[in-house]
Amino acid sequence: MQEGLSGKIANFFINSKLTILLMVALMIIGSYSSFLIPREEEPQINVPMADVLIGYPGASPQEVEKRIVKPLEQVLSNIKGIEHIHSMAMNGQAMIIVQFYVGQDIERSYVKLYDEMMKHSDMFPSGVMKPVIKTRSIDDVPMLGLTLWSDEMDEYQLRQLAEEVTNEVEKIKGVAVTKELGGAPRVVKVTLDNYLLKGNHVDAIGIMQMIQASNSSAQSGGFVDGDREFLVTTGDFLSSKEDLENLVIGTNANLPVYLRQVAKITDGSTTPKSYVSFGYGKNRPEHSGNPSEYPAVTISVAKVKGADAMQISEKILEQMEHLKKDLIPDNVKLEVTRNYGETASDKVSELLLHLGIAIVAVTGLVMLAMGWRGGLVVFLSVPLTFALTLFSYYLLGYTLNRITLFALVFVVGIVVDDSIIIAENMHRHFKQKRLPFKQAAIYAINEVGNPTILATFTVIAAILPMAFVSGMMGPYMSPMPIGASIAMMLSLFVALTVTPYLGYHLLQEKDSHKDSHDGKLESSWIYRIYSKIEKPFLENSLKRGIMLLSTVLLLGGSMMLFFTKSVAVKMLPFDNKNEFQVVIDMPEGTTLERTSAVTREIANYISGRPEVINYQSYVGTSAPITFNGLVRHYDLRGGSNMADIQVNLLHKEDRSEQSHDIAKSIRPEIQKIAAKYGANVKIIEVPPGPPVLSTLVAEIYGPDYDEQIRIADSVKSILNATTDIVDVDWMVEADQTEYKFTVDNEKAMLNGVVPQQIVGNVTTLLREMPVSTFYDENSSNPVPVVMELADKDKTELSDITSMGIRNQNGSIVPLNDLIKVTKDTVQNTIFRKDQKGLFT
Secondary structure, X not given: OOOOHHHHHHHHHOOOHHHHHHHHHHHHHHHHHHHHOOEOOOOOOOOOEEEEEEEOOOOOHHHHHHHHHHHHHHHHOOOOOEEEEEEEEEOOEEEEEEEEOOOOOHHHHHHHHHHHHHHOHHHOOOOOOOOEEEEOOHHHOOOEEEEEEOOOOOHHHHHHHHHHHHHHHOOOOOEEEEEXXXXXXXXXXXXXXXXXXHHOOOOHHHHHHHHHHHXXXXXXXXXXXXXXXXXXXXXXXXXXXXXXXXXXXXXEOOEEEEHHHHEEEEEEEOOOOOEEEEEEOOOOHHHHHOOOOEEEEEEEEEEOOOOOHHHHHHHHHHXXXXXXXXXXXXXXXXXXXXXXXXXXXXXXXXXXXXXXXHHHHHHHHHHHHHHHHHHHHHHHHHHHHHHHHHHHHHHHOOOEOHHHHHHHHHHHHHHHHHHHHHHXXXXXXXXXXXXXXXXXXXXXXXXXXXXXXXXXXXXXHHHHHHHHOOOOHHHHHOHHHHHHHHHHHHHHHHHHHHHHHHHHHHOHHHHOOOOOOOOOHHHOHHHHHHHHHHHHHHHOHHHHHHHHHHHHHHHHHHHHHHHOOOOOOOOOOOOOOOEEEEEEEOOOOOOHHHHHHHHHHHHHHHHXXXXXXXXXXXXXXXXXXXXHHHHHOHHHOOOOOEEEEEEEEOOHHHOOOOHHHHHHHHHHHHHHHHHHHOOEEEEEOOOOOOOOOOOOOOOEEOOOHHHHHHHHHHHHHHHHHOOOOOOOOOOOOOOOEEEEEEEOHHHHHHOOOOHHHHHHHHHHHHHOOEEEEEOOOOOOOOEEEEEEEOHHHOXXXXXXXXXXXXXXXXXXXXXXXXXXXXXXXXXXXXXXEOOEEEEO
């Protein structure tokens, strides 16, 4: 008997003691690899984009577009590998989103972007701030959210505590970026009295300059005296409230003017620019003791690339238990409002369970045909294949996530084929007893070896092209075809090495006694069933034709289900998540308090759902971004008219409804609440696939701004009227009133005031910008010094225009003598894509 390739391989392993050692080694390697491979919620994909942020204070959107956006678009378009350039020209700033082609070397692409920006850094006009480039990565999505809330402590106290907790979290290995959301950060606030400023002949810009000039220190060098060197340090930082109060800011009537004479200095919380609160679902037992919403601060934690989310989250939560004894007081509660390490572990465990069930099911089917010994051959062969596959995942740098493990579940029915074919043919030849056992085994393997090899590569040829899908879906789904192809190759290896050994030593024992039918297989029950069903089609051409025609009709009918819309078609199935997000956009110009009231009303309805465990409201700021928010730039959301509600649901095992069904059921009522206040509310679910801007996006291009808006409004109306389309939004901003203070240069110069003084005074006081930094060695974060007008001095427009400006002679000139006030509407953001005007 002439041995082929498969026969030679099998002949080497079929009776070798090395085969047992190989099996043990493979299982150890695979099991050990499963512990080394990091576990994550989502697959590691490159998000090939970067944000370029450029400030141009005071410039209109048209000026920003003309001076910054258009020239920069032309420069960046020369970079090879860029697919799209999205631009936004806003009041005083520009944002450009550079999107690279999927598959580009992301590090090289970023280097090209930095190089091109630095090369043309002199192209911007005077007044433009230095560009900030922010890259985006899947690891920017926080894997853990820790929410501190209390019914006794206020926002300021919670924020200080959260900063201390964050310091401890950052010490844990594997933690990359942490961020505190909510609370009132510590500031040293200088609240100026407009009347006292005028009476003491000082103004805000002069006070700011004195604070900055008095808050400096330096090592000034040294001197030598008596063969010894002495060092000199000059100046001192402002380190106490008294230092600021006793600061001399000017003179009046030849007497010093102290800051305490014109301002109230407080060391405490900043003016609220956002509200974060926490609440329990009304059907939760915790709600009875905590029935309201409470001030909260959320600490979001992101991990380093390639780290195990499950292990890091476990370490952080273990550290939190220690901090509850030492740092976190009893009147502060700690809730884990996001734990992707836990959900990743649950998904991995669930998929591994399904993998085990699939292996057992296949083994059971084999046992029905070949007995328990044949089933045992397959049962021992398949785990070896998956052990080697996990080792391959480890070598390729993959993580254990729902995509890589889905690949294993997907191919479990395919990878057993090779072992079943080899084992079944050996079993058949052993039953026939035409050759001695070893020769029969080699003959059986030779007989089906080449077809098995061909069938394996045929399956790989059918699966592998999925790895070359274009767009972000390609790298997102690539672990599945690559993992499946690797599993197929390894199953062939196991089938030609381990399966012959197991079959030879297990299957031959089945024929230790005389077979009553002289080795004929025709007497077996499975053959009789197969013969009864299949034989009529083989012997009768009419029956064959009917069967073929029926098959074609059934195939055609199943294909028609798509065209008749009897079966819904989508790329990926919905994932049953334990969370979703409600994004609220009030009209521009809405106050923070009004947005907060609308958010509370929506949250109150959501909390009544039985599936809701708890929720967090983020008003004026963004919630910790999810996988979906990464591409949609939800982390940049902020402003008095914006809010997010993060909703956490019961574990999917504890509820009957899918998360998607829950989101669908609450949407109508939420939309009713939103309609009362003119709000646009969207329910955002974590997508089952790669993140996208939206499910359906319509882009309107054109040179005429008003015509673009008209067409966009028509498209929006069509979408709103279309069945099954929900949460329609567009980029058009609501009108917001603004007052323009135009400096009368002639009057200003005649009064000894330069225009920059006016701009500096008004901007410093109304924006509450940090003018310096308070020196405190014990503070976790820098403590800014901010200046503001007293509330009584900024309730009306006339209060602001009565502000005093100090001229060159030391006299105070009222602001309304130097400016012209005009009422106008804020100019809307200009959107562009690939150097063309755009509305979506």
